[in-house]
Amino acid sequence: MDAIMTGLSFYGGLDEIGGNKIQVSSQDSSFFFDFGLAFSQANTYLSEFLQPRKANGILDFVALGLLPCLKGIYREDYLRHVGLHHTPQPAVDGVLISHSHVDHMSYVHHLREDIPLYLSEESYLILRALEETGAATFSEFLHLKKSFQLLPKVRGEGYTRKTIPVDREIHLTPPYQEFQVGDFQIQSAPVDHSLPGAAAYLAEDEDGMMVYTGDLRFHGRQPELTHQFVKKARKAQPTTLLCEGTRINSTGNTSEEDIQKKAEDVVNEFRGLVVVNYPVRDLDRLLTFYQVARNTDRQLVVSLKQAYILDLFQGRGYPELSEVLVYQPKRGWGMVSDDTYACQDDEWICSSDLDPELTRRDYRTWEREFLDQDYTINYRELQENPEDYIFRCDFFELKELIDIKPKNGIYLKSMTEPFDEQMEVNEDKVKSWLRLFNLPLLKGFHASGHANREEILDMIRKINPEEVYPIHTEGKEQFKVLEEDGIKVIYPTRI
Structure with missing residues (x-):
């Protein structure tokens, strides 16, 4: 099925843990599996206090190799602000989010709002929490706030700077219910991982069936989800399997x-x-x-x-x-107990004797409830x-x-x-x-969110694709043993 092979473009997730940005294309349509941050690449250049500049749109991210230089996928405000062209129509038909870890979805922030996002309800809730409670500059996942906008002043002449909120196009994906993305018929398959809502995907077009594992494990609280996915994927008889291998070099599990x-x-x-x-x-x-x-x-x-x-x-x-x-915790003036004081009418008064509303002002709106x-x-x-x-x-x-x-x-x-x-x-x-x-x-109180070597290889053998692409791994060579089972192992290169 050469059409599928030539229709895969990898912009992350190769020879590294995370950073998945995988474009799947047919003749007339395309979509991404995930659009995440690559830890290794980001940590090469950035730190907590050394971050890309919002004022430079996507240019800092592209220069550092964090975002691919692609037309038709990035938000208009970031492009036009730095003099770049914005296409009338998006270049892809959607982004399928496997789960809400930053290495799989963080760079959704930079995507244009008319590119649909497909994700589970639980992943949606976590993104909602990240968007509402986070303090990071680049955390507009479900809603986009158009920046660099000048609007006429309500009173007087001239203009004032504004951000304009815009809803993204969001589609929740019930388990194993087919939905259409361009030429592709797709199903979301819940799997067990280290946060709620993780999903694999089965995507089919006229050239064949492709399966994307996302991140998964068999030793969590809901292993039956991952086992059901394996059964469904095997029954689908996929040509291609994109398989995570985070712990392909590891044996054993802690539950x-x-x-x-x-x-x-x-x-x-x-x-x-x-x-x-x-x-x-x-x-x-x-x-x-x-x-x-x-x-x-x-x-x-x-x-x-x-x-x-x-x-x-x-x-x-x-x-x-x-x-x-x-x-x-203490916020602002720190008025959470009777050992803090505030000066009112030239008198220092204990916090517990002040209007409680004064304390609430120290907290963000979502915290106050x-x-x-x-x-x-x-x-x-x-x-x-x-x-x-x-x-x-x-x-x-x-x-x-x-x-x-x-x-x-x-x-x-x-x-x-x-x-x-x-x-x-x-x-x-x-x-x-x-x-x-x-x-x-x-130490010793941690359970990984990923399957180990034996589980990964056993899963691939059960699904039995014609070809497997190792992704999200630093041990791709460990997949080579699968060729003894007649499964072709392909090591893609990053674009």
Whole structure:
């Protein structure tokens, strides 16, 4: 099926973990599988405080090799602002988002709003949370805010700068229900991964069937999803399989059940504050530590951001908001307890005696709905009764330890190990914070979101495509063994 082979263009996801941007083309139409950030390429040039300039549109991203130089896919405001041509019609018929990790969807921000996005309902909810709660410059996923717009002043002469909100064209993809993208008939196939809503895709046109795995695993809380996908993909008799291989060099797995048992053993023997860091969008991991807290007579304390995500997922098998506690950090003037004062009419007044609305102004609109609730606590409670809590604290929340002042505590790391220079730098900073507060660092509480070598090869053999393209991997040579089974292994090159 040479038509499919020549219709694949790879702009990321090769010889690297993440950065998937794969264009599939027929004679008259095309679409992308994912449109994500490439960690390795970004970390070569950028850091937390060294980022591309919005004022330069897409030019910084293209110059650094982060975005492909393609016509007809980028937003008009970014193009025209720097004098580039904008085509009347989009050059692709859609982007299929496999899941809401940044290495698969982050650069959707730069796409024009009339390119339809196809994704699961759960992925939509996570993008909604990222868009609403995030502070990053480039985080317009579901809605585009047209920049560099001058509008007449309401009063007086002249113009004023404005951003104009525009809705993107969003299509939710129910499991295994066919939908049309250009010439292609497509089905979304739910799979298990380290956040809700991950999906593989089956795409068929007159030249044959193509399957894209996205990211998946068989050892999570819903392995039946991935097994069903494998059965459906095998039945479809695909010509081509685009297969992730993140852990193609790894054997063995750690499950959420393994983490829960190990954490319970540790926490049951400890009398003090338990601090844990796990990914904010990994609701399976939240569920794990919620169970750990329940089984050790503690309560799980989550951040405002995770409370927002959890609220969106109520009724989907995760804890109710009332079943966890939500931590209220200091914002602005920091008026969350009676040891902060404000000057009013030349008199210094305790925060607790001031109008509560003055405190609420320190918080963003989405945060305010979680304040003053029965489940909301602050550092005072953690300080006074540390043995009652498991406190989720990520890298950016370490400063809360200054207020909590843990006298006796432990830190459970439930994250992947660093795999780039910036992550190693951050890891060293975490260790410095832990030394400052005498918090022992305990590791081994992480379960990968990816299948291992044996599972990947077994999956490919069961699906039995004519050809397989290793993507999202640094171990593509490990796929070569499949040629003994009559499966052609193709190593594509990046455009």
